[in-house]
Amino acid sequence: MDLAFLGETLLRLASAIPTTLELAFVSVSIGLALALLLALLRASSVIGAACVRAYVFVFRGSPLLVQIFLIYYGLGQFDAVRESFLWPFLRRPWWCAILALALNTAAYGSEIIRGGLAAVPAGSIEAGRVAGMSRFTLYRRIVLPLALRQALPAYGSEIIIMVKSTSLASIITITELTGTARQIVSDSFRAIEVFVCAGLIYLAINFVLTRAVLLLERTLTPHARGVPR
Amino acid sequence: MTDVVTLRDLHKSFGPLKVLDGISLTARAGETIAIIGASGSGKSTMLRCIPLLEVPERGDITIGDETIRMNTARGGRAPADSAQVNRLRGQLGFVFQSFNLWAHMTVLENVIEAPVHVHKRPRNEVVDEAMALLEKVGLAEKCEAYPAHLSGGQQQRAAIARALAMRPKALLFDEPTSALDPELVGEVLGVIKGLAEEGRTMLIVTHEMGFAAEVASRAIFLHAGRIEEEGSPRQIFAEPTSDRTRQFIRRYLERA
Ligand SMILES: Nc1ncnc2c1ncn2[C@@H]1O[C@H](COP(=O)(O)OP(=O)(O)O)[C@@H](O)[C@H]1O
Numbered sequence: 001m002d003l004a005f006l007g008e009t010l011l012r013l014a015s016a017i018p019t020t021l022e023l024a025f026v027s028v029s030i031g032l033a034l035a036l037l038l039a040l041l042r043a044s045s046v047i048g049a050a051c052v053r054a055y056v057f058v059f060r061g062s063p064l065l066v067q068i069f070l071i072y073y074g075l076g077q078f079d080a081v082r083e084s085f086l087w088p089f090l091r092r093p094w095w096c097a098i099l100a101l102a103l104n105t106a107a108y109g110s111e112i113i114r115g116g117l118a119a120v121p122a123g124s125i126e127a128g129r130v131a132g133m134s135r136f137t138l139y140r141r142i143v144l145p146l147a148l149r150q151a152l153p154a155y156g157s158e159i160i161i162m163v164k165s166t167s168l169a170s171i172i173t174i175t176e177l178t179g180t181a182r183q184i185v186s187d188s189f190r191a192i193e194v195f196v197c198a199g200l201i202y203l204a205i206n207f208v209l210t211r212a213v214l215l216l217e218r219t220l221t222p223h224a225r226g227v228p229r
Numbered sequence: 230m231t232d233v234v235t236l237r238d239l240h241k242s243f244g245p246l247k248v249l250d251g252i253s254l255t256a257r258a259g260e261t262i263a264i265i266g267a268s269g270s271g272k273s274t275m276l277r278c279i280p281l282l283e284v285p286e287r288g289d290i291t292i293g294d295e296t297i298r299m300n301t302a303r304g305g306r307a308p309a310d311s312a313q314v315n316r317l318r319g320q321l322g323f324v325f326q327s328f329n330l331w332a333h334m335t336v337l338e339n340v341i342e343a344p345v346h347v348h349k350r351p352r353n354e355v356v357d358e359a360m361a362l363l364e365k366v367g368l369a370e371k372c373e374a375y376p377a378h379l380s381g382g383q384q385q386r387a388a389i390a391r392a393l394a395m396r397p398k399a400l401l402f403d404e405p406t407s408a409l410d411p412e413l414v415g416e417v418l419g420v421i422k423g424l425a426e427e428g429r430t431m432l433i434v435t436h437e438m439g440f441a442a443e444v445a446s447r448a449i450f451l452h453a454g455r456i457e458e459e460g461s462p463r464q465i466f467a468e469p470t471s472d473r474t475r476q477f478i479r480r481y482l483e484r485a
């Protein structure tokens with residue numbers, strides 16, 4: 001084993017961790033906001049529900065890689081896009097990756113939140129209504145807190161999937177973790193060591209994330225833990 | 230005496246099923262009204278019409294001196310002004326059969342929720358009042374507990390404290406002890422009895438006839454969506470004039 005090479009590789013890969021984390025964090029944040037809107041839209045009206053179902057079908061039913069390609073190579077084909085205020089963003093690979101990742105996770109996220117909304121007890125909603133809560137207060141204080149707590153474990157898995165999905169951004173020239181690994185491989189021709197190192201780093205990130213989500217679950221849902229009476 | 234809740238000629242159907250068939254009733258300040266009747270006779274529906282959890286197709290509901298304004302639109306009858314409905318709901322306290330506490334909040338948070346976020350009262354003032362209410366229902370030491378960690382009787386007493394925190398003009402109870410294990414019924418009835426003695430205005434749907442006879446100032450027997458008989462609990466339980474009431478009471482006594 002060439003420890004010097006491994007050390008050097010890990011160091012170079014580590015310098016790409018911020019890019020990977022940034023991609024994941026920004027796309028999950030935008031995706032969560034979008035997922036919330038989609039889930040609420042889905043619950044709001046028949047037309048809203050149909051639109052959201054179509055959206056989810058498209059983004060869940062097609063490969064993320066294809067979505068990234070379409071956004072990166074496809075959007076520039078339209079004059080309207082090139083002339084719009086969004087073009088300074090959309091011509092950059094980074095924002096194309098963010099857009100694809102966010103739209104994709106929003107589809108999955110909206111389904112997770114929908115499940116959470118469906119699990120809110122009717123009696124809790126009724127208790128809020130009968131106390132005189134407006135619709136807005138009811139959602140802010142009762143429905144969403146209960147739904148999001150319910151959705152948290154599944155959303156944790158989705159975040160981990162997103163961390164792994166950021167590796168696809170390497171295809172459109174972004175040198176995040178996987179992209180950097182590929183560069184090192186093309187310089188050194190030592191694929192196994194390099195990708196094992198990259199894999200270990202993903203594992204480490206996701207180990208920390210899993211713990212963090214568990215901790216969040218524990219603090220947000222003390223009522224769900226078995227405490228003796 | 231002032232009228233606190235007035236129902237005028239309420240009619241309500243679920244599809245083809247007529248559930249309320251002309252209910253008129255006035256609860257005056259300080260009255261405790263027991264509402265009895267067979268299962269399916271419309272007791273819950275009547276009680277739920279008061280805060281408009283059910284919208285009657287016909288009839289008026291007045292809380293204090295304010296009548297809920299209604300519109301008859303395309304899709305049926307609906308409240309004309311949801312802000313008015315919310316405001317009037319905020320003047321009532323409703324206690325459900327199944328407690329319906331908010332699971333993500335402690336007992337204390339449940340109690341202060343509506344005063345703080347609906348009535349917009351200052352939090353520390355509300356907390357003091359809430360602690361006094363929890364003391365009253367015997368739950369002060371459980372104020373930091375979550376509903377899931379309480380017995381049914383404790384949950385229902387917390388729900389009563391939550392209703393009292395509304396500073397309600399009237400308290401509405403829908404079978405408050407029906408979901409409880411028999412040994413827990415007494416603690417909840419004890420709390421409600423205390424409220425009656427304080428002179429609260431209350432409407433209580435119940436199957437606890439002994440309790441109703443003891444605390445109610447008036448009893449109402451519902452049958453098929455109508456008030457079949459109305460009078461003092463003594464009169465209703467001991468000398469009912471209607472055959473249906475007599476039958477109902479007799480069947481209850483046989484079971485007990
Ligand atoms: N939301 C509803 N939809 C359809 N039917 C209902 C609904 N609520 C109550 N009912 C029916 O109305 C009738 C009266 O119900 P309810 O007022 O709950 O009676 P009670 O409380 O006296 O047992 C019952 O037959 C019940 O099945």
Ligand SMILES: [Mg+2]
Pocket residue numbers: 272273274404
């Ligand atoms: Mg009922």
